[in-house]
Amino acid sequence: MRDMQPEAYKIAMVKLNGMYSYCTGGACRHKAILRYFGQTLDKDNCTACDMCLGEMDCMDNSLETAQKILSCVVRIEQRFGGGYTALVLTGSGDKRILENNHDALSTYGLLSGYSKHTVHDWIEQLEGQDYLRKVGDFNVLNVTEKGLQVLKGNETPRLLKPAEKPANVSRVVEDSWEGVDKGLFEVLRKLRTTIARKKGVPAYIVFGDATLRDMARLRPSDHVRLLEVKGIGEKKSRQYGQAVLAAIKDYCHASSIDMDVDGIPL
Ligand SMILES: [Zn+2]
Structure with a gap:
């Protein structure tokens, strides 16, 4: 942008600011686009964009x-x-x-x-x-x-x-594959499918992907350690703990990998 003529730079900045406002504006997306082209939307809620649907x-x-x-x-x-x-x-x-x-x-x-x-x-x-x-x-x-x-x-x-600040550690850990044993993750994913089918509920109700990753990362050997996994409370531990712990133990023994790995301190 530095090589631009001052006038072109000014116009580019106005456009960039406009784009920034569009992204962060909080206004109906359709309204904003129509406004850009000099038109108006005659209703307050377009019932179709992320803003109007309350997804923000x-x-x-x-x-x-x-x-x-x-x-x-x-x-x-x-x-x-x-x-x-x-x-x-x-x-x-x-x-x-x-x-x-x-x-x-x-x-x-x-x-x-x-x-x-x-x-x-x-x-x-x-x-x-x-x-x-x-x-x-x-x-x-x-x-x-x-x-x-x-x-x-x-x-x-x-x-x-x-x-949220990008340095929000828990978010980073949730999304990260660092330290996750992918083989074990697959085993646990299959177990989740089996449980979900048996109970007739969607898989994510049983465990979220972040929870599966954390299990495959921490590889708990007992119920106490299992509670350290993200998304596992007393209830889930009681419901599925036995099956999960057995699967983790079998996998870790068969592949000779450590259990009870310490989590990343938050
Ligand atoms: Zn809208």
Whole structure:
């Protein structure tokens, strides 16, 4: 992008920002696409996209969070952009904020439990749903008529839960094949199919894949160790423990591999 003409760079950045808003916007996908082409969708819920079907993980207190953001935009007199607003809400000690005495506002630090990045994303989401409008060359935030309804509590925007940090260890462990004996995994998968058929339930009800992987990784020799496996509680241990432990023991003896491997500390 650095070799681009300044004008082309500017246009590319506007397009990139638009794409980012589309992905993180919290608004109906169909509405957003139609809006891009200058058209409107005459219903609030298209009943077909991930947003409208409620497949996205939304904040439980979207209304309250949105009200904090919108009232902050009002308090700073609708004269600043999203980045600055996010700094005020997260209680930043930024020089500009102190110079403007915005650390004295009642909305200063109202969202200090969140990162500036998260708050900025929510601002974009509010803009994507027409509760905020960006005005002028500096993208100064203005509260729209729809936004005022949020402040009155008459309307609730959709704000997405902040994305989990990539360093979320348990997630990584769940998805990872590290230390998993694939032969044993296959044996356990077949056992799961047999159990599921016998009980007439779907396989995932018996054990999830992550649980099978963890079993094939930790290779427990008794019920106590079995409880260390992800997704195994007292109930599953009682229901299927015997069959699982027997299968693990047989496999490990036959292939001369260790049992009771220590898990990755979480
Ligand atoms: Zn939709």
